[in-house]
Amino acid sequence: MRHILTLNSGSSSLKFALYPLAGAASLDALTPRYRGKFTGLNGGAPGFSLADGEGHPVAAEMGELPPSLDLPGATARLLGWLDAHPDLALAAVGHRVVHGGRAYHRPVRLTPEITDALKAFESLAPLHQPFCLAPVAALAERYPELPQVACFDTAFHADQPEVARWFALPREMTERGLIRYGFHGLSYDYINQVLPACLGDAPRERVIVAHLGNGASLCAIRNGQSVASTMGFTAIEGMPMGTRSGSLDPGLVLHLIQQEGMSADEVTELLYKRSGLLGVSGISGDMRELLASPAEEAREAVALYAYRAVREIGSLAAALGGLDQLVFTAGIGERAAPVREAICRGCEWLGLALDPDANRRDALRISRADSRVSAWVIPTDEERMIAWYSARLLGQA
Incomplete structure (x- = not known):
């Protein structure tokens, strides 16, 4: 075989x-x-x-x-x-x-x-x-x-509208490829494929998927197509992650180099490996350890993580012109009920009403039946997506 x-x-x-x-x-x-x-x-x-x-x-x-x-x-x-x-x-x-x-x-x-x-x-x-x-x-x-x-991981986002991919840089830089690419595309692609079976008759014209793991991003999907994502030119943009800072004021990076004398390599090390949950807490970049810790610094790191996720959801909902479904996936999204709760509470203004018991059980649907925006927990499977595409390319599927 x-x-x-x-x-x-x-x-x-x-x-x-x-x-x-x-x-x-x-x-x-x-x-x-x-x-x-x-x-x-x-x-x-x-x-x-x-x-x-x-x-x-x-x-x-x-x-x-x-x-x-x-x-x-x-x-x-x-x-x-x-x-x-x-x-x-x-x-x-x-x-x-x-x-x-x-x-x-x-x-x-x-x-x-x-x-x-x-x-x-x-x-x-x-x-x-x-x-x-x-x-x-x-x-x-x-x-x-x-x-x-x-x-x-960039392919799922390749058909986003140009306005969603551009930076406000000189046009010749955009033409050289200095644009927003987006990542975690294999995960979003898989969720997009299985959504019809998971949601049944629920509307899915406007969906936000939150891929929350050691690396974290969110994606706005309209009618099955990516229209905006929180990661851009690199996999550091967007919300804070395990050890990555997420989005920063570019002037702060210039300050680190020009005023504090940090080299490009030192800034890279700082933003990719010493920031995020690890940097804010000073304890760990692992969400499981932070949720189990009694330290105030751990609580603050988790609170910042959830707050920034809510901010990103608001931005993506604006890009979609509203929201029908919010999907949590990846390690934190699938298994960290307190994080999902904090994010859902921050989205009540969108019409999302959490079902606390369903959320604690990691149920498929974690919003109440009367919630205008529904929230879901759907495990991702990037490996299956890779196998499927490989088989298709070989003419076996």
């Missing part, structure tokens, strides 16, 4: 899933045979876990993981494990690639030339792009004939 392998690689983790190609007839029919991940790479405490399609843990022999295990090492161990199991033969590999620039609006089969072109966007997503592309060469060397597909 042949499979589609999906890879979602980051600086400290490698997530993967295996989907039988025979199940690629439709998105609903795609069911993973395995999901797994390496964590604690590049200087952390390396770990590995594997589960079957139902989420039950599965034993897998990966050998002892050295403290120095990095992304190439984890990739090599994964490929070695696959080679040792002939029943897991690969038909294709689908990669989550964060940035596709202006040239790549749809999934594409990777070639050396396209891979090199995508490396040019590394400065726009320094926490993601280099790691997204890192496994490509190892796979090409090991399986030279194996198709590899890039699926882009």
Whole structure:
């Protein structure tokens, strides 16, 4: 049996899933045979876990993981494990690639030339792009004939109105590609695909999806198409995140460089790795730890996170001309009931009435039956989206 392998690689983790190609007839029919991940790479405490399609843990022999295990090492161990199991033969590999620039609006089969072109966007997503592309060469060397597909987080937003993508910069800069791209597109694409089944007859002309995880953004979707998003040229704009600052006054960045003498590298480190929930709380960038902490600083960090989310929702509702549905997804959105409650309370002016009991239970619908704007919790599945697009590109779906 042949499979589609999906890879979602980051600086400290490698997530993967295996989907039988025979199940690629439709998105609903795609069911993973395995999901797994390496964590604690590049200087952390390396770990590995594997589960079957139902989420039950599965034993897998990966050998002892050295403290120095990095992304190439984890990739090599994964490929070695696959080679040792002939029943897991690969038909294709689908990669989550964060940035596709202006040239790549749809999934594409990777070639050396396209891979090199995508490396040019590394400065726009320094926490993601280099790691997204890192496994490509190892796979090409090991399986030279194996198709590899890039699926882009920017693609879902590529058809936004131009006015939603422009910065007020000189026109020649806009023409060079200094525009708003938006991210988390694979997650939004998946939610958009499953919305009809989840919402039934509920109106879905104007929808805001809140992808709230370690990285966080929101997207306004009108009639199934992205019309505005909170992330722009890079994956740092918008609301605060685990360790990222979110939007800042550009003058503040100039102040850090000109008045406080910080270098560009130091500012990058500050805004990407020492800000957000971690910076405000001084405790952690992990929402679970902050919600469990009695510290006032933790409470303030969570309050700022929710406040900024509400501000973004107001902006996106204006872009939509109103709001029918608010959808929470990703790790915080799916599992942090207190955060959802704070955000929903801040949206009461839009006509959203929270059902506290449903929210505590992480129910599908967490708003009251009489709420003019309904709120939902819908788990995202970027890996399934990658597998589906890879199968389609190969003519298997």
